[in-house]
Amino acid sequence: MKKKARKQKAMTVLPETMFLAGLTEQRTRLVVGMFVAVNLFLCIALFEPKLHTGGDSSSYVLLAESVARLGDGYAQSLEPGPPQAHVQYPPGYPLLLAPLTMIAGRNFVALKMLSVLLTVASVLVFALYARKRAGPGLWIFLAAAFAVNPLVVDYSRWILSEAPFLFFTILALYLIHDDEGKEMGRSFWLGLLGVLWCYYVRSVGIMLVGGASIAYLVRREWRKFFVHAAVSTAVILPWMIRNQLRQGTVTPYLDQFLLRSVYEPEAGYLNLSGMVTRFFTNVQIYSAREFPRALVGSDSAWAGGGFLKILAVVLCGFLVVGLVQIMRKRMEAAEAYFLLSCLAIFLFEEVVSDVRYLLPLIPLALIYIAEGISVAARFVRVKSASRVPAVAMVLLMVIGLSAQAGRIPQNIDLLGRYAAGDHYAGYSPNWRTFFEAADWVKANTPQDAVVTVRKPRLFNLWADRRVKLYPFTSKTDSVLETVFSTDYVVVDQVTGTTFRYLVPALETAPGRFAEVFRTEEPVTWVLSVSR
Numbered sequence: 001m002k003k004k005a006r007k008q009k010a011m012t013v014l015p016e017t018m019f020l021a022g023l024t025e026q027r028t029r030l031v032v033g034m035f036v037a038v039n040l041f042l043c044i045a046l047f048e049p050k051l052h053t054g055g056d057s058s059s060y061v062l063l064a065e066s067v068a069r070l071g072d073g074y075a076q077s078l079e080p081g082p083p084q085a086h087v088q089y090p091p092g093y094p095l096l097l098a099p100l101t102m103i104a105g106r107n108f109v110a111l112k113m114l115s116v117l118l119t120v121a122s123v124l125v126f127a128l129y130a131r132k133r134a135g136p137g138l139w140i141f142l143a144a145a146f147a148v149n150p151l152v153v154d155y156s157r158w159i160l161s162e163a164p165f166l167f168f169t170i171l172a173l174y175l176i177h178d179d180e181g182k183e184m185g186r187s188f189w190l191g192l193l194g195v196l197w198c199y200y201v202r203s204v205g206i207m208l209v210g211g212a213s214i215a216y217l218v219r220r221e222w223r224k225f226f227v228h229a230a231v232s233t234a235v236i237l238p239w240m241i242r243n244q245l246r247q248g249t250v251t252p253y254l255d256q257f258l259l260r261s262v263y264e265p266e267a268g269y270l271n272l273s274g275m276v277t278r279f280f281t282n283v284q285i286y287s288a289r290e291f292p293r294a295l296v297g298s299d300s301a302w303a304g305g306g307f308l309k310i311l312a313v314v315l316c317g318f319l320v321v322g323l324v325q326i327m328r329k330r331m332e333a334a335e336a337y338f339l340l341s342c343l344a345i346f347l348f349e350e351v352v353s354d355v356r357y358l359l360p361l362i363p364l365a366l367i368y369i370a371e372g373i374s375v376a377a378r379f380v381r382v383k384s385a386s387r388v389p390a391v392a393m394v395l396l397m398v399i400g401l402s403a404q405a406g407r408i409p410q411n412i413d414l415l416g417r418y419a420a421g422d423h424y425a426g427y428s429p430n431w432r433t434f435f436e437a438a439d440w441v442k443a444n445t446p447q448d449a450v451v452t453v454r455k456p457r458l459f460n461l462w463a464d465r466r467v468k469l470y471p472f473t474s475k476t477d478s479v480l481e482t483v484f485s486t487d488y489v490v491v492d493q494v495t496g497t498t499f500r501y502l503v504p505a506l507e508t509a510p511g512r513f514a515e516v517f518r519t520e521e522p523v524t525w526v527l528s529v530s531r
Helices: 002-017 025-045 056-069 092-104 108-134 138-147 150-154 162-179 186-201 203-218 222-247 253-258 272-296 306-329 333-347 355-379 385-405 408-419 429-444 456-463 476-483 497-507
Strands: 450-452 466-468 488-491 513-518 525-529
Touching: 025 108, 025 138, 025 150, 025 408, 056 092, 056 108, 056 456, 092 108, 092 162, 092 186, 108 138, 108 150, 108 162, 108 355, 138 355, 138 385, 150 272, 150 355, 150 385, 162 186, 162 203, 162 333, 162 355, 186 203, 186 222, 203 222, 203 333, 272 306, 272 333, 272 355, 272 385, 306 333, 306 355, 333 355, 355 385, 429 456, 429 488, 429 513, 429 525, 456 466, 476 497, 488 497
Parallel strands: 450 466, 450 488
Antiparallel strands: 488 525, 513 525
16 A cells, blocks of 8 residues: 555656656756757847947946056046046956957947856856756756846846856855855855855945855854855955045945935935835836836836736746745745845945846845745645646746747847947937037047936946036036036936036036037037036
């Protein structure tokens, strides 16, 4: 009778896992290689040669050039005068970019290859990590869903810290997981190195440092806790002390957490009640607006549909259930890091809420969603409940691939136009005329000219001229004080702040400005300034 029961149990499990769980190492490598190849195909098919207009990309290129020069002390030369020490972005990503800038210069396509490479590598490492955490069968569906995730593919094409941070975060979590239950050996030290490198790639990596420390503390691994805390402090403090000495602040992000809006500093700072309100506002924003973008792509029109919003909220519910279930069993660094990161995201300014902050959390989110769905399926006694999470991952794959497939033909046309010589390919008309104005300034003004412009880092990189940003204030005198200290002023149509703050100030002193260049519609003006 007992033999028959064992046979029956084997029969109920075997159909679900006989292929996936029985994969040989050779076939496992083949499957993982297939995911890597699919991700690489999507990264290339949806690659964009244009420079990101947010300004961060420009900073990273300029900082990488500073690192390559070896004499600036990690600084930027945006405004007139000597280079100014940079304190906002840690030097990890510029250090990775620096050799490429030495080889390729300001060839943005070449510089973007680093992001593509690290994105593809992230797929490989996540497959290894998911295999350890999810067990036979399910890990393959998790790895596949991650490989085709539109948000992962989106950030493979920008000169931004998202791709390197994603890769090093997954690698660090994999190493820390591999170290669990062992003595302090190679995995511990490599994991610690990975955690610290994450911090030096992005400041939010401090959450991973804290997450690992919390996990060791909760598990009462005292030796690992004290060593991790001591080494982390010793490695992180020099950067903080340097920033405090150079600019009087450990990090500019502290101010941004407290301001009501970085674009309206006159609005002042939030109190405790305001922070609580911001937290719940961001919970709503990220679950119903940004998470749908993570499922179909940051620029996809699908993200605004009712179905995607409902699906995203439901998946967030499963995520919470899965996270709680996993934490009930054992607290790992991944869970502590996930919670700390969500706390930071939800307390950051809602005016700058963006799907990019979710990218490094996508790998863990998939694991927690799968666990939550598994818990729900067992609770309602779904037949073959263990298959339901895999089905859910297949659904996410289908949605993600469908959303991206429609963009591929259009993007290939964009690549063709760029290859044919249209270096503005892919930009909206407002941005196209902005870059036309920058090209005019580069070709027709003295090299020592100074320009007032809304996007100083981007303009400096593109036009190679010193720049100043007008202050975001309705006080005309303050705006004009900045403008009158420069030689030219650009009146753009890429942001609302230009017509909110700059234009009203210029209109109070019309005799001090002369139009020297204007583009076609939508018009961007370049005005000379009479000092």
